[in-house]
Amino acid sequence: MNTILTVENVCKNYGNFTALNNVSISVPKGSVFGLLGPNGAGKTSLIRIINQITLQDSGNIFLDGEPLKPQHVHQIGYLPEERGLYKSMKVGEQALYLAQLKGLSKSDAKKKLKYWFEKFEISDWWDKKIQELSKGMAQKVQFIVTVMHAPKLLIFDEPFSGFDPINANLIKDEILKLRDDGASIIFSTHRMESVEELCDYIALINKSNKILDGKLSEIKQEFKTNQFEVGLISTEKEQLLNKLNEHYKTEKSVNPQLDDELRLIVTLNNGDTSKDLIRFLNNKAQLNHFTEIIPSANDIFLKAVANNG
Amino acid sequence: MDKLKLIIKREFLAKVKNKSFIVMTVLSPLLMVGLMMLIIFLNQKNSEEVRTVAFVDESNLLASVFTDSNSTKYIDLTALGIEEARKQTEGHYYGVLYIPKSDSLVNLSKGIAFYSEDTPSLNLLSSIENKLEKKIRNLKIEQLHFDVDKIKATETTVQIETENFIGEKSSKIGSVLRMVTGGGFGYLIFMFIIIYGTSVMRSVIEEKTSRIIEIIISSVKPFQLMLGKILGNALAGVLQFIIWMISAGLLLFAITYIFGIEAASSGSAMGQMNPEMIQQVQSSSASELQLALQEIKNLPILTMFFSFIIYFIGGYLIYSSIYAAIGAAVDSETDTQQFMMPVLMPLIIAIYVGFSVIENPHGPIALGFSLFPLTSPIVMLMRIPFGVPWWQILTSMLLLIITFIAIVWFAAKIYRVGILMYGKKPTYKELYKWLKY
Incomplete structure (x- = not known):
């Protein structure tokens, strides 16, 4: 089994609007998979279906060979494009809460959070409220919250928005490190230079249809x-x-x-x-x-x- | 299930740790007790004040009715004449009563006037009117050469004792008691729904505007989140109410104990009644009190308690899930208005209907609104103390539960679509479309 995620003929309609039309992709294990497409193409719809936030009208999805089930949310980490945290809740408290919602026990969550907070040198933020942090600082917390439960599949929707170049690099290195440690990554973006740098595979979605997918190097050959x-x-x-x-x-x-x-x-x-x-x-x-x-x-x-x- | 618990815990703590919640919880009982003390204090001050009323009785027939009481003293200025008396009164006395000369007893009641600086107190006026009416009536009786005492002997007070077919006695005090308990329970539910329903809505809007919502529902089902939110807020509310009850009880107890206000205020209340009333009250109060105690025992306390719990839970869940759906449908609290009206409407109608229910607890209006699930939690609770047939309670509860399931289902649908929608203010038509997503 060398695909972590298989999406088969997924369709999704909102009323008369078709968001996804027979889309199939497969994400190889241990790769960075770029999900590309113009605004409104259906990327977010697909990502939400993979995260079981919404349900597909038809089609099948398999995670690591198994049909997607509710408990699979523990194996997925998702950083949405529209993201934020509870403003008046303390950083540590809400990280713990979100970790527990992802199925970690409290003590386990504490240990993992401590590791990440030290790694990002933000341990002294634990008792601060989000509203006291800058946007970039909050994004760091957000990243930790996404990856702390060591999911098999990570989904990043425009992960670099809101980061300055230094922190964007830090995050990029972390993403690659996570891939090297065995996680598979779906990476959705409009920023093509980061696609060149990060992605092994890509799929291109336009107007609800997948119009292109495969290994980036092969696609480049094709498009020569x-x-x-x-x-x-x-x-x-x-x-x-x-x-x-x-x-x-x-x-x-x-x-x-x-x-x-x-x-x-x-x-x-x-x-x-x-x-x-x-x-x-x-x-x-x-x-x-x-x-x-x-x-x-x-x-x-x-x-x-x-x-x- | 574990996740639901986590969500409930977070929502509860977020609510309870909130500064405004703490302030409200601590301050409200103090305010309430403070307000009560102020009212009692003002009442006492009011009754301590002694008014002096001057009178000019040109008929020379009525002066004997003006006997001093605790709160009113009378001064006879007949000798001065009304013009002079008015001048004298100004700035010195509360007012002056003028009874003009009259040729016959028939005309005696005409032209009586009261001059004062401000609008005189209604109580005082009606008390004087009362006295004069009685006196003039007696004078007329005498003129007709009837024996006043004999006529007095014909006066009768009738007090109807009511008793239902099973033989339980009831009384007016009993119906007041029913009104107060039923109305109290109904009003409690009304307040709770509005306060904590709104709080659920705010919490949903907060998650939407802070954009954490998508992160959360990638871990839990939207329905779990909605339910957790509703239950967490309800627990915070129950805690608040319990704190209020206990602290208000303690404070009231402490205050009555320390200042002995209860005795003083009931004494002054007696003082304001006229002697006859006091007599009446005293003669009837013993039996009335017994009856009232009997009434309390007769109240369907168990039924009231259990139906309160059921209607409370059902009513709160129905309304708070509607509130949650509204919160999900909009982007900010200012957009909620167009949806709030239809939600508040049945609640307000229920309270109004509640008043008429007290008049006629078994009429068609009362029956209808106590079966209709959006008003039944309030109206039925107001009816239950008056005795409601079992089939009505059961039908009403059944309807409540069916509606509860339906509304929670609809609300959950709107909620799960709405929380991910940003930007535009939805119309009812759009909400209807969301149901089909």
């Missing part, structure tokens, strides 16, 4: 456009460009170029390989730069959503 950025040293740039244009589709690169360099983005002809292109270019001029253009997560996102209409 057979374009290469090349740099050619030549004294007669115009002539060279004209010759190239006879055989290949080219466009100017946005990257800076050296004085005597022609920097271009060249699209391979159908049936050609990169070898053919290198041979061709080598015959024409001195080749000093050659890289394949790999689409970023952002490009993939935009392209997939645009294709989906």
